[in-house]
Amino acid sequence: MLHALRRIALAVPLLLVVSMVVFVVGELLPGDPAVDRFGEKGSPAAIAEWRARKGLDLPVHERYLRYVGGVVTRLDFGESYKDDYPVSSDLRDRFAATAELAFAALLLAVPAGIAAGTASAALRGRAADAAAQGTALLGVSIPVFWLGMILVLAARSVGWNHFQARFDVRAHDDAVAGFTTPFVLFESVLRGRFAVAASCAQHILVPALALATIPLATVMRMTRSAVLDEIGKDYVRTAEAKGVPRARAVVRHALRNALMPVVTVIGLQAGTLLSGAALTETVFTWPGLGTYIVSAVQKKDSPALVGGLLLVAATFVIVNLVVDLLYGVLDPRLRRSAS
Numbered sequence: 546m547l548h549a550l551r552r553i554a555l556a557v558p559l560l561l562v563v564s565m566v567v568f569v570v571g572e573l574l575p576g577d578p579a580v581d582r583f584g585e586k587g588s589p590a591a592i593a594e595w596r597a598r599k600g601l602d603l604p605v606h607e608r609y610l611r612y613v614g615g616v617v618t619r620l621d622f623g624e625s626y627k628d629d630y631p632v633s634s635d636l637r638d639r640f641a642a643t644a645e646l647a648f649a650a651l652l653l654a655v656p657a658g659i660a661a662g663t664a665s666a667a668l669r670g671r672a673a674d675a676a677a678q679g680t681a682l683l684g685v686s687i688p689v690f691w692l693g694m695i696l697v698l699a700a701r702s703v704g705w706n707h708f709q710a711r712f713d714v715r716a717h718d719d720a721v722a723g724f725t726t727p728f729v730l731f732e733s734v735l736r737g738r739f740a741v742a743a744s745c746a747q748h749i750l751v752p753a754l755a756l757a758t759i760p761l762a763t764v765m766r767m768t769r770s771a772v773l774d775e776i777g778k779d780y781v782r783t784a785e786a787k788g789v790p791r792a793r794a795v796v797r798h799a800l801r802n803a804l805m806p807v808v809t810v811i812g813l814q815a816g817t818l819l820s821g822a823a824l825t826e827t828v829f830t831w832p833g834l835g836t837y838i839v840s841a842v843q844k845k846d847s848p849a850l851v852g853g854l855l856l857v858a859a860t861f862v863i864v865n866l867v868v869d870l871l872y873g874v875l876d877p878r879l880r881r882s883a884s
Contacts, residue, residue: 552869556862563858564616568609571851574842578626581845599626612851622852627844632852635837640819640856641727642711643826643833645745647818649730649753654761655811659800661761662768662807666776667795677765684762693755693828700751707747708829717741752829756822760814767810771803805872812868816861 579592579601596602600611615621622632665677700708707713711729712721720741724732730749733741775781776799784794823835830836834853841849 552866556866560859560862561613563862564613564855565609567851567854567858568612570854571847572605574845574847574850576845578845578847582626599624616855622855623848625849626846627849632848635849636834636852636856638727639832639834639837639853641729642831643822643835644819645711645728645730646749646752646756646822646826646831646833647815649749650756650760650818651811651815653753654757654814655764658761658764659768659807662765663772663795663800665765665769666772666799667791669773677769681762681765684758685766687758689755689759689822690824690828692758693752693825696751696755697828705751707744708749708751708831710748710830711832712741712744712748717744752825752831755828756818756825760811760818763810763814764807768800768803768807771806772799775799775803808868808871812864812871816864819860819864 578599579596580587582595583592593602600608603611612623615623620633622636624631625635661677661680665674668674697708700706717740720738721729721733724736726732730742730745733739733745772795776795778799781794781799784798785791819834822833823839825831826833826836827839834856838850838853838857840846841853
């Protein structure tokens with residue numbers, strides 16, 4: 546418990562510092578948002594009124610304090626400079642799309658990566674090991690946008706066009722309109738709307754395949770390295786000397802003790818995916834957080850950019866916090882040492 550409280554206490558000032566940096570980044574966007582909104586020939590009175598309503602006539606530190614207060618107390622990320630739409634609503638919908646895509650990619654990458662890495666370590670020096678290492682090297686080397694375009698062409702060549710949206714809007718829009726959260730895939734499963742869930746799975750499959758390549762290769766390489774370190778230790782050799790089959794000794798003993806660095810890598814990959822894979826989302830026109838941030842930069846929309854970046858930073862901090870807490874679950878010695 547003390548270990549968890551200590552980690553949470555360290556996360557709070559980190560988020561505060563990150564919010565300052567992100568807010569300054571938003572302030573550094575070129576141009577005057579009021580002029581961009583109304584044009585060079587806009588009414589001075591209308592421009593002044595709009596600037597006052599947005600708080601742009603206040604000093605930077607006052608705007609920052611007002612912004613942080615709104616985020617902390619009401620989860621209010623302000624309004625877009627382009628259409629006055631609440632940024633919080635956009636972030637909620639976009640993060641849900643990115644979270645489901647990241648979950649699908651990790652669901653494909655993590656089990657396959659751990660299984661392939663463990664098998665590669667157990668069969669070190671054989672043809673299967675060389676094939677696994679070559680595949681991993683290929684996975685981290687192929688540009689994800691190029692792989693995405695190849696998958697798009699391959700899918701369209703066989704008549705698979707289910708990746709232009711999160712689900713079939715024409716068939717399921719009425720059903721999804723009654724959902725209470727923007728997590729369409731997750732909520733459709735919980736509600737038993739399996740037709741909607743199947744549509745979501747069809748639309749998310751190809752983008753998830755493209756997004757899963759780098760995490761799969763990274764997890765596989767880390768698993769192989771960590772398991773190889775454990776295989777050479779005395780307790781594994783002792784288990785094999787007592788007649789325990791090698792596969793069982795590797796999976797039940799070596800893999801379990803090798804999970805610590807693997808969990809770290811999985812956490813980092815999860816944070817990266819949840820922050821929005823802009824290239825993958827752009828190739829597949831996926832309405833996620835990555836494309837939202839890119840669009841905010843192109844439009845010079847400071848509230849949207851700051852809100853998106855702050856959500857990305859908070860996601861990284863929270864994921865790393867969860868990974869730190871998982872260390873104590875995987876290795877009770879860490880909990881005792883922290884206490």
